Amino acid sequence: MSELKCYLDNNATTQIDPAVVETMMPFLTEHYGNPSSIHSFGQPVGKALAKAREQVQTFIGAEHSSEIIFTSCATEATATAILSTVESYPEKKEIITSVVEHPATLELCRTLERKGYKIHWIGVDKQGRLDIDAYKQALSKNVAIISIMWANNETGTLFPIQKLAMLAKQAGIPFHCDAVQVAGKMPINVEFVDVDMLSISGHKFHAPKGVGALYLRRGSKFRPMIRGGHQERGRRAGTENVTGIIAMGKACELAAKSIFEDTARIELMRSRLEQGLRARIPNSFVTGDVKNRVPNTTNVAFEFVEGEAILLMLNQHGIAASSGSACTSGALEPSHVMKAMEIPYTAAHGAIRFSLSRFTTEDMIDHVLEKLPPIIERLRLMSPYWDAENNAAKDFIPMFG
Amino acid sequence: MWNYSEKVKDHFFAPRNAKAVEDANATGDVGSLSCGDALRLTLKVNEETEIIEEAGFQTFGCGSAIASSSALTEMIIGKTISEAQNLTNQQIADYLDGLPPEKMHCSVMGMEALHAAIANYRGEEVAEDHDEGELICRCYAIDSELIKRVVLQNNLTSLGDVIRYTKAGGACGACHEKIEWALEDILKAEGKTLGGIPAKLPVPETKPETATPAPAAASTKLTTVQRIKKIEAVLDEVRPGIQADGGDIQLNDVEDDMVFVSLTGACNGCGLAGATIAMVEERIADALGENITVYPVAGSSAMGGAA
The missing domain is CATH 1.10.10.1100 (BFD-like [2Fe-2S]-binding domain)
Incomplete structure (x- = not known):
């Protein structure tokens, strides 16, 4: 494949920024000490950890650096937030979450449901907007925790977190926000958002994989999930992923610096991509709340063709995108997000997510606009749902096999 | 991404017989929309010899669904209906040098489409009793x-x-x-239980608000300074014992129900430091009349060392 490498799957993971690599490298070679040690080997490492903590603090607008707990990933941060709160309020047996959450939240809540918790699964409409009335009705003193994502990983749709968190605060319910798909794409400031906890993941904004952070507002009740050490003030035991944490700190600093100028450029490219595809390919539409999304994501559904087939053919041209969530690849049923929005099966299976980053260039967009339309046309010619002569959908009602 | 064999890739990127056969006298439509697969198989069968002269497929599905359909048509062309009837999904998979286990159903779909087409050719009705669950x-x-x-x-x-x-x-x-x-x-x-797996946890009855001493309410009775004084008093009580063992304990920080202390000296690396913390926690909780958690921090020295 001598063609242009066209990585448009940045909601799955991102390229590590070269400046981040440079910052972390000495901690893979020269500075291998344990930050907990008192000798000279540990000292520079301990200092670098403290700096990284402050970088993350600044990035999300936390008041104290001690409100940042480093974890191995956002899934761990989310699990910690939910399990800690549930353990802190053992008499409260209800949880509020949405049906379109990341599996990190979804699967944990399903497990708690089987253990006797009542889960209020708040639904979404066809544009993926949260049912605020149902949310308000679920608020009560029996609720131990609310966990809601800020931006959806598949469609980029934003939930009104400030409003939801404020309502939670008024009702006296701890609020956890999964901000994984917002961090690095839009500014976050917990000073102005009433969240008690917030999870982010380093590798979604140009840090390496294997590091995440949980913001824990001072005053929130907390019970550690992993015990057995004083690290992270005893709130997350285990020797720190030093290089990952230092890298994440640097990535936060870089993202904070460039977030405004990059956002505008990325959003323009996103619009050109999605409008170009819709103009060139009939029976295609953008899913989610198009007016209220993170600037880097577009999820376009192509009717009567299947996502994996599209991805395999795109891969032939060096284009990387995703069908639904990368986490659900290997699944057969359309993603839970597409189902929740009631996207018809014939379109939901053909929904492709393109997610851009500050490393995305205009020629990558041109490349997709050139290569994708003939791929869809070719697959539709093969599809029993497509009438090639009339270039339109046709009735096909198979016997279920 | 799936680890597809070269054969699968070949049949996906260059599918054979991807068409609707003209003048077909047998059609088999199968599929499961929730699984994202649907296949129409069209055949032209010579009515005298019962040999399948032409076969074509139209498939909505993933890479291996398209490859399985393509392979199926290649395998049945030139066979008689009764020969084709015996084709198994494993043979389709073998023809493609294997399929990932998660994708074996694609070969099953091919086999089912063939059976449906043969039934259609013979004028038989195929029972449609498939309810889809989760x-x-x-x-x-x-x-x-x-x-x-x-x-x-x-x-x-x-x-x-x-x-x-x-x-x-x-x-x-x-x-x-x-x-x-x-x-x-x-x-x-059915009123039976699964051996070894507990049923749902009993939901503890919610006690009336007044019955549970709310820690938050208790803590508001004491000011932060009062709380710190009480905690210091506890630490002063336990300190002689700790010092006798060559260690020491200092209060670092108090945040709501979290008390951060540093254990130094001989406590560093001592296997019983955890027991000490638990003892201190219990005594502070008693003194304050509320539940607290004591966390050891690496304040002045590394408690537990490089764990």
Whole structure:
């Protein structure tokens, strides 16, 4: 494949920024000490950890650096937030979450449901907007925790977190926000958002994989999930992923610096991509709340063709995108997000997510606009749902096999 | 991405017989929309010799669904109807040098389309009794309805039984928990229990608000300074004992119900430091009249060292 490498799957993971690599490298070679040690080997490492903590603090607008707990990933941060709160309020047996959450939240809540918790699964409409009335009705003193994502990983749709968190605060319910798909794409400031906890993941904004952070507002009740050490003030035991944490700190600093100028450029490219595809390919539409999304994501559904087939053919041209969530690849049923929005099966299976980053260039967009339309046309010619002569959908009602 | 064989890739990127056969005298439509696969197989069968002269497929599906369809047409062209009837899904998979376990259902779909087309050619009706439940086993595309039917018909009670009778969970194994959950629900509806797996945890009765001493309420009675004084007093009490062992304890920080202390000197690396912390925690909690947690921090020295 001598063609242009066209990585448009940045909601799955991102390229590590070269400046981040440079910052972390000495901690893979020269500075291998344990930050907990008192000798000279540990000292520079301990200092670098403290700096990284402050970088993350600044990035999300936390008041104290001690409100940042480093974890191995956002899934761990989310699990910690939910399990800690549930353990802190053992008499409260209800949880509020949405049906379109990341599996990190979804699967944990399903497990708690089987253990006797009542889960209020708040639904979404066809544009993926949260049912605020149902949310308000679920608020009560029996609720131990609310966990809601800020931006959806598949469609980029934003939930009104400030409003939801404020309502939670008024009702006296701890609020956890999964901000994984917002961090690095839009500014976050917990000073102005009433969240008690917030999870982010380093590798979604140009840090390496294997590091995440949980913001824990001072005053929130907390019970550690992993015990057995004083690290992270005893709130997350285990020797720190030093290089990952230092890298994440640097990535936060870089993202904070460039977030405004990059956002505008990325959003323009996103619009050109999605409008170009819709103009060139009939029976295609953008899913989610198009007016209220993170600037880097577009999820376009192509009717009567299947996502994996599209991805395999795109891969032939060096284009990387995703069908639904990368986490659900290997699944057969359309993603839970597409189902929740009631996207018809014939379109939901053909929904492709393109997610851009500050490393995305205009020629990558041109490349997709050139290569994708003939791929869809070719697959539709093969599809029993497509009438090639009339270039339109046709009735096909198979016997279920 | 799937690790497809070269044969699969070849049949996907350059599919054979991807068309609707003109003047077809047999059509087999199968598919499961929730699984994202649908296939129409069209055949032209010589009515005298019963030889399949032409075969074409139209498939909505993933890479291996298209490759399996393509392989199927290649395998049956030139065969008689009764020869084709014996084709198994394993033969389709073998023809393609194997399929990933999660994708074996694609070959099953090919086989089913062939059976439907043959039935159509012979003028038979194929029973359409497939209710779709929640998809449980992705590898073999087995849903909760099928599992329920088999479990009830055969009085199955364990995960192993379900795997043996339905094939569900027999490939990648990722759905074992889902199968157990489904089994639990089915058996519960029948008034039976699954051996070894506890039923739902009893929901503790919610006590009236007044009965539980709310820690938050208790803490508001004491000011932060008062709380710190009380904590310091406890530490002063326990300190002589700790110092006698060559260690020391200092208060670092208090945040709501979290008390951060540093253990120094001989406590550093001492295996009993955890017991000391637990003892201190209990005594502080008693003194304050509220539940607190004591966290050791690496304030002045490294408690526990490089763990």
